[in-house]
Amino acid sequence: MAADSLSRHLADRKTPWPHFNHYLVAYLSYLLFYPVPWLLGYHRPTLPGVLFSAAAMLLFLLVYFAPYRKDRYYGYGEIILTDLIGYACAWTHGDWEVYCIFAAGMCARLPERRQSVTMVILLQIVLIISGHFRHKTTLEVIPGAFFSIITYMGTLVQWQLGIRNFELREAQNEIRALATTAERERIARDLHDLLGHSLTVISVKAELSERLFTADPPRARQEINEISQIARTSLREVREAVSGMNGASLLRELERARKALHTTGITLVLEGREPPADAPPNSVLALALREAVTNVIRHSDARTCTLTFLYDASGHIHTFTLEDDGPLQTTQLARTIVEGNGLRGMRARLAASGGTLTISPRPRGFTLTATTLP
Numbered sequence: 001m002a003a004d005s006l007s008r009h010l011a012d013r014k015t016p017w018p019h020f021n022h023y024l025v026a027y028l029s030y031l032l033f034y035p036v037p038w039l040l041g042y043h044r045p046t047l048p049g050v051l052f053s054a055a056a057m058l059l060f061l062l063v064y065f066a067p068y069r070k071d072r073y074y075g076y077g078e079i080i081l082t083d084l085i086g087y088a089c090a091w092t093h094g095d096w097e098v099y100c101i102f103a104a105g106m107c108a109r110l111p112e113r114r115q116s117v118t119m120v121i122l123l124q125i126v127l128i129i130s131g132h133f134r135h136k137t138t139l140e141v142i143p144g145a146f147f148s149i150i151t152y153m154g155t156l157v158q159w160q161l162g163i164r165n166f167e168l169r170e171a172q173n174e175i176r177a178l179a180t181t182a183e184r185e186r187i188a189r190d191l192h193d194l195l196g197h198s199l200t201v202i203s204v205k206a207e208l209s210e211r212l213f214t215a216d217p218p219r220a221r222q223e224i225n226e227i228s229q230i231a232r233t234s235l236r237e238v239r240e241a242v243s244g245m246n247g248a249s250l251l252r253e254l255e256r257a258r259k260a261l262h263t264t265g266i267t268l269v270l271e272g273r274e275p276p277a278d279a280p281p282n283s284v285l286a287l288a289l290r291e292a293v294t295n296v297i298r299h300s301d302a303r304t305c306t307l308t309f310l311y312d313a314s315g316h317i318h319t320f321t322l323e324d325d326g327p328l329q330t331t332q333l334a335r336t337i338v339e340g341n342g343l344r345g346m347r348a349r350l351a352a353s354g355g356t357l358t359i360s361p362r363p364r365g366f367t368l369t370a371t372t373l374p
Helices: 002-011 026-033 047-064 066-070 076-088 097-107 113-133 138-215 217-242 250-263 283-299 341-352
Strands: 267-271 304-311 317-324 356-361 366-371
Touching (some): 026 138, 047 066, 047 076, 047 097, 076 097, 076 113, 097 113, 097 138, 138 217, 138 250, 138 341, 250 267, 283 304, 283 317, 283 341, 283 366, 341 356, 341 366
Parallel strands (some): 267 304
Antiparallel strands (some): 304 317, 317 366, 356 366
């Protein structure tokens, strides 16, 4: 499966093949053994033999680096041709078995393991038979077969390690992409919750200020001042949300909810005790409360909202319930209401913290319950 995955990526030219197979260059050091019989005086080199060996070596290099040009595996053609180059150079009395070793190493880069093992075994059988017909002793043939198998095993390990490293890089790139997407979604949810609530309150207060401009100028100026304060606060919160440093508190959101609902003529009733001033920030529930209040202002004709906080054994809030007494401004049944970006973002944020969001219709109004892990 790993080889198939890599083959698919290579076919799409998504990975730099020379970098992936940089160790192939190191194996070219085997070519240094080719003139050893000449240098040790076992055989005297001839000019035709040297020229033929040089031409054969050039042809081999073209075959050897073929995958670099095509971004693909070695094929049977390159393996067989490399092996034949070695046998063709036998008459030069150089160490021609190095080409058989290269051919064995190429077998490790065949796509299928069974094909790879079968091919390297056949190459060794051919080498042994060739040595027999050339009247070579077993000791003369064994080194070539031994180094061929060792090279095959070493190349196979390096090849598999390269595949694992490639897949690891691909997985890391995917993780980074997912993390980027998740961060963008977080920022989108935070901006929606922050700006949706703030702009709704600003819109309501602006309309109220316009009506009070002639009837009650002092009250109109107060509303305008509050609009300015809300705008500055929203700007700060947007900056914090983009930086991922939002630490919204339930107590602060409770005060905002009271003011926002009061501006629209809705009374907020708190059942039970309110969050303590020294309670740790709970951005998830705080932003959920903000979105819930925003939806009441936008979509209901409620006159009263009832808010209830639930505490765990250590005194930390893990659930809030918001009930309103006004029907939605829509002809749809509650059970068929399509959730907008706000509710979807709230649900996703709660789910990320192990919590849930429940919206239940009542004879008049709705009940929204947001829960995080206690």
